[in-house]
Amino acid sequence: MTTEGAVHVIDDRTLELGEGPSYDPLTDKAYWFDILGMTLYEMDCQTDAVTPHPLPRMASEIAGIDQERQIIAMEDGFYFRDRESGDLKPHVPLEADDPNTRSNDGGVHPSGALWIGTMSKHGAREAGAIYHYRAGVVTQLYDKISIPNGICFSSDGVTGYFCDTVVNKLMRVALDPQTGMPTSEPELFFDQTGGKGVLDGAVLAEDGNLWIACWGGANVLVLSPDGTVVRELAVPTRQPTCPAFIGRNAERLLVTTAWEHMSPERRSIDAKAGMTFVLDPGVRGRHPAPVLVA
Template identity: 50%
Template sequence: MISTESFKGEVLVDESQELGEGPTFDPLSGTLLWFDILGKTLCELTVETGAFAKHALPFLGSVIAVIDKDRQLIASDQGLFVRERASGVLKPYASLEADKPQNRSNDGRMHPSGALWIGTMSKTADTGAGAIYHVAGTQVTKLFEAVSIPNGICFSPDGAVGYFNDSKVNHMMRVDLNPETGLPRGAPSVFIDQSGRKGVIDGSVVDVDGTIWNSNWDGGAVDRYGPDGRHIGRYEMPTRRPTCPAFFGSGFDRLAVTSCWEGMSDSERAEDVHAGKIFELGIPVKGKPEPFFKL
């Protein structure tokens, strides 16, 4: 049996988002960024001061990557956009499933090469309706088809291994990559099978040692897996539905975790008073910065 640790952290922002997702830390501005996907909102926390701001979006944004001190890349149900940080102005950058208006972007993460992996899914989570894409500059390449709920996209520190989850079947997949490009060198295989166990494999991030920190949606925990797939730790959360973790802080030694209340009844929300908030896990971690996106 793995050890389970009680929650030692804190609520970072005492405001609930219906579908909190896609957290990342921008070291250039010292801000923690994440989305309320269904609320069409980009959330921003200045870590040093605790100042919190919300930015309305004209689409369902789900992933943000830093380009430089002035610009960010956002993935959404309407494609990829470059956002000017100071003004919030959005400029179309690249198309993503323009022929599938019933789909939206979901989880994604930067590969060490400077390319973005981004998953798509049906807005109603239809089986096999989504895919996972590789975005290098303006070149968008479909990597894997027939994904239902793509989550947990993350990479080994050297970029030679990629991971992604299909939360609908509760599988974490592993695939060998070209570390110079982030493109696959073979077919993915099942790395962790959580079907039949408590909770759902959701968002993930990998630390400097190659261990995987995974949000256990509906299981109320963050799980830690070794590079060999061994389950080495579980950390309880004060909410049932954590969605995605991210390293943050000047030393990337803190772990933020988003959550959601999507799909909860009124009585369930009344019981889960912190559903939809963003948390710090409250234990020291050995994180690393997200690569910047290369235009």
């Protein structure tokens, strides 16, 4: 592991589209993806040893179910993943009839619901959507989304957040804490228009502040519960994608990054593009709930 100030390179593989970091409290392991590289990365948080797992198709989100299984969102649906063998079993389709879309950002609500976004593989505007999955049922929540991101939830489950990176505005919505379903229309929480970079993946800390990566901004912004920027953490590469609190005490912040869309010249300047980092945030996060599948 190499160090640059308070930011540590936890894995120096340069991923085209590092995304979807998460933590599994059952096993004390962190996970993330190279979506375009069709690979799942697994890190033992005791040793920081990283193991890659090739996948048969693009995937972007993984979460725990129980001691034996995980659920993984892939480009054509949800799959069960056997923890020991890594074997995948189809569970529920997700836009499986549209070969032009794939899954993107997601997050687990305290009720065990999983929100997942979809988007065009080819950059088409408003080709995606955001869905709610719980107990085997998939419900579309919002359509005409270009790049769904920023999906995260308050610890009491009464508030959800999401954004369309193309629009560059983070939205807040009231939720039923028992189901994770919206109970009102979304409202503007934070407007990054004209700011440094565009809004990408997000996570909430134990203190209620929201940590959100800014693609193109080389930073992670920290927003207070009223939407005020209270901190800005530099990341030593231009395109951070998503943060996640990891570790038994949720005391470390893992940040994925990407080199997607960079020219060879840009990549030669931005040598750490696509590497995976860990920051010391000075605050604790919280562990995700297991996903309810039945």
